[in-house]
Amino acid sequence: MAEEIVGIGMLSYAHPHHARSYSHALMQVEGAKVVAIYDEDPQRGQEYALRFGVPNFDPSVESLLARPDIQAVVVCSANDEHAGLAIAAAQAGKHVFCEKPIATRLEDARAMIEACKQAGVQLHIAFPTRFLPMVQQAKRMIDDNQIGVVFGIVGGNRGRPPLPPDYPAWITDAAHSGGGAVIDHSVHVTDAMRFITGGEVESVYAETGTLFHQELAVDDCGLLLLKFENGIAASVDPSWAIPAANPFHYDFYLRIVGAEGLIALDDTQQSLRLATDARTERGVTWEPFGVNPDAAMMRHFVDCIRSGERFPPGATGEDGLHALEIALAAYESARTGEYVQLPSEV
């Protein structure tokens, strides 16, 4: 097994940005090859097959999953379809890499975890912040007690609103996405907090709103207050609040304070400041040079499959479930005005 190439099947390009990034990353991974693409939009799927040099386009999930030269799949469908595709893949004996959020409902997430466990295949969830060097460094330092007992974290992953035509319409349709900014972005931050501190969230309070683009039917902003079992008081800003003119479109930051120090992480800082007359719009942009974590994340997925076992830092199905649970608790809190205790009974 360790010497063979891992054959990969792409299941849907419904989230084109992520699916393209993974396709591109997999081209760089020795020991892996994307053998086939399935897409519910055949024209889109066939175009990507051409673009990424993938030899096969399958018009059905079943025909892709029947391929003996595929050992694993990458799922980038709309959020509400993750479970169906992942479970089918597991039942066909394929390892699964699944976009975030793991699913839109806790029972679907649990079903995915169970199906993969029963089939003896691995389930990886797309939390690329675990592959950022700064996050791994922070985790090592905190594991090593270099800032003492952690008691506070301010975290955020803000972005441009993912509106058509740049983004597919399902992302802002709760029936398919599970919600708006809170489910879209909070999962990255809460997963990173869990990863770095090893703690679990016991209480969630949230405010949400549709305040920046009031025509949307989903939340485009929010603030979460979290209390961890180990006493950490944290907040998460997942908002789609970055204006188009901002020098960066997304950010990811954690400001972690402990009894003996603090660590501040901010991925936008790994950038050069550029002012140019070469483009028609005036302004300064921040040109990032940090390593793309998707490449490391795909390489890790393939390595885990080749070695036949899970090893850190990739996110498991359980990690995906925890992040989803927090996001859904945030929605419940925003609805009721109450702090929601975890784990929930759902």
Next chain:
Amino acid sequence: MIRVGIFGAGFIAEAHAAAYASLPNVQLSVIADPRLKKAQSLAGRYSARAVSQLEELLTSDVDVVSVCTPTSTHAGISTAAMRAGKHVLCEKPMARSLAEAETMIATARQTGVKFMVGHVTRYEVDHQRAKEILDRGDLGTLRMAFQSITGPFPEWSSGGWFADAAQSGGPVVDLAIHSFDALLWFFGRRVTRVAAVGAKRKINLNSYAQVTLNFEGGGLGLVEVSWAHPRAQGLSVRTELMGTQGRLHWTYDDITSMSVIREDTPRRNFVMPGENSFGSEIAAFVSCVECDTPPPIAGEHGREALRVALAAYEALETGRAVVLGSKTES
């Protein structure tokens, strides 16, 4: 010539004294503090008279009194001064309870004197510039605001009253109130709901907290406050405003125009906004006394910031969000 007295000769009185002394038409006449030695020490630097009793201050010919004592004494001293016909500038938080705040507002109304609450953040030039930018529409409608105000435990409270929650309310009242006032000022709208999480470190009160604010008309705020940050950091303030059309963001580190590094000492950044804010605040108060205009930061403003701070304190104690009633409730 406006004559001024200061009651309470502790840490913040020095900033008041320096500010009054810098104004040409103002005479700093009396420094009062039951700890007479402290009063004498401060008075001596400004050729003012030192007394130990409030009564001596209130029967003197001062026109204006600055109240610079621990929070839980603000109401009693301020109302006594107002009833003695003195205009009052009271330090923040204006009081330790809403009932006390209401009494102060009512007394000001009854006596007709000028009463201002010292929310000095409004006079820091970075905050003033932010307000200008907001007012001219560059951010569109303000929808989210953040302020983080963090530092080590402040050692300057006499007898350590900061560490006594009954007196200070902890940092979520004493320090975060700067941010609550700033956010109320930026939004220009009421807060309708407050929630908080916190951590108790080193002292038996929440020395670290994060507070969410829900603003009427659609707006969210987050305030991080800490008396538990590393001493080496000093006081750090970080602010971000997100509107429908734009984003404004600055930290103390960003806005230091002067930085000094010497052998064997840590880099020292000079944050200019802090230098003149008390001067501007006190000049504005003196001006409203002289010109008989409404104080720029009235008791009602101080009360709203206090209402939010006390709600945050309650949210920390109860583990539940606090819904704030209508403006007419006390």
